[in-house]
Amino acid sequence: MLQIDCPWCGPRDETEFSYGGEAHIVRPSDPDATSDEAWADYLFMRTNPRGRHAEQWCHAHGCRRWFNVVRDTVSYRIEAVYRIGGQGPGGSHDPA
Ligand SMILES: [Zn+2]
Incomplete structure (x- = not known):
């Protein structure tokens, strides 16, 4: 069982938490000007890496x-935990 901080x-x-999918997905700034393909990409397409993965969790x-x-995703080792909008490892962060 995972222990999440x-x-x-x-x-x-881990049983106290819900998984929320990939982190740092950015909503297109102008949906009306976004192509159907780009919008579908934003809504449905996610990476599925073997190894390091930034994810959202809810307590x-x-x-x-x-x-x-x-x-x-292989060892289940948690490298970092940080707040939404905070700075993640390697400079990854959520848009303001
Ligand atoms: Zn909490």
């Missing part, structure tokens, strides 16, 4: 806040 509550068992049975986790 909620930025607000501290370490908790559903705790503070109910969302945050980002960088996790290795």
Whole structure:
């Protein structure tokens, strides 16, 4: 079982959390000017890497806040946990 370190509550068992998919997905700034292909890409296409992956998690049975986790999809080792809008490892961050 994973132990996830909620930025607000501290370490908790994985069962308290919900997975929210890939992190750092940026909504097109002008949807009306976005092609159908680009819009479908934004809505549905996600990476599925073997290894390091930035993901969103929610502490559903705790503070109910969302945050980002960088996790290795092979070893399940969590490299970093940071708040939405915060600075992740390697300079990854959410748009303002
Ligand atoms: Zn929490």
